[in-house]
Amino acid sequence: MTIARKLQTYIDGEGIAYETLDHHRTATTSQAAQAAHVPGGRLAKSVVVHHEMGYVLAVVPSTHRIELSTLQEVMNKRLGLASEDEVSLLFADCDIGAVPPIGPAYDMPVILDESLGNASDVYFEGGDHRTLVHVSGANFRSLMKDAQIARFSHRP
Numbered sequence: 001m002t003i004a005r006k007l008q009t010y011i012d013g014e015g016i017a018y019e020t021l022d023h024h025r026t027a028t029t030s031q032a033a034q035a036a037h038v039p040g041g042r043l044a045k046s047v048v049v050h051h052e053m054g055y056v057l058a059v060v061p062s063t064h065r066i067e068l069s070t071l072q073e074v075m076n077k078r079l080g081l082a083s084e085d086e087v088s089l090l091f092a093d094c095d096i097g098a099v100p101p102i103g104p105a106y107d108m109p110v111i112l113d114e115s116l117g118n119a120s121d122v123y124f125e126g127g128d129h130r131t132l133v134h135v136s137g138a139n140f141r142s143l144m145k146d147a148q149i150a151r152f153s154h155r156p
Contacts, residue, residue, distance in 0.1 A: 003100075004093040004127025010105035016139045021123070021132045027097070029062035029125065036123070036132050043132070044116055044124040044140075046099040048082035048090065048108075051075070055082060055090060059101040059144075060113040064153035071152040075111065094127040101125075102143050110147035117141070117149060 002008070003020060011018055023035035033040040043062040048055055049071070056075070058066055072079050084096050091099050091106060101124050103110035116122065122140040126133045135143070 002126065003131055003133055004091075004105075006093055006105045007100045007102055007127055007133075010102060011133075011143070014143065016135060016143060018133050018135045018139070020126060021134055022130060023132065025129045027129065032125065032129070032132060033062050033123070038123045038132065038134075041115075042119050042122055044101045044122055046101040046125070048087050048099060049079045050082045050086065051077040051079050053077070055086070055108055057099070057101060057103040057106075057108050057110045058113075058152070059110055059116065059147070060153040061115055063155055064113065064115065065156050066153050071111070071150075074148075074150040074152055091127075094125075095129055098125040098127055098129050100127055100133070104143075104146065110144060111152070112144050112147040112149050113153045114149050114151050115153065 026032045029045040033043040040063040045062040047058045119137045123132045
């Protein structure tokens with residue numbers, strides 16, 4: 001697989017330059033960063049959370065963990081992690097655990113951890129466990145233009 005069709009269509013439609021990096025199959029974003037030889041702090045990890053009104057894509061560096069209680073305070077909503085079944089329905093063209101952080105491609109709002117806000121370049125899962133997408137920091141911020149930005153993660 002290259003990158004997920006919805007993701008590619010959206011990025012191309014936005015006129016964003018990107019490149020893909022192939023690597024051996026990995027199970028986690030941290031392993032993907034190692035396999036592709038990219039800094040884990042610049043690899044955006046996506047976590048799908050649900051609330052009473054729908055879903056939100058929470059995006060943090062692969063080196064961080066989400067503080068769910070902080071995220072609930074920031075969003076002023078009771079949140080839970082989406083199940084694998086929910087994620088597979090919402091991101092039908094992606095493998096489980098390889099959800100890209102570009103929520104608008106999937107009609108999903110995004111909340112972005114501020115620790116990714118000033119990165120010079122950013123990598124993220126392209127929809128499978130073998131491909132990363134690389135964009136400049138400016139292009140990533142353009143793709144995240146409608147995202148809410150807050151601090152809700154930490155290094156373990």
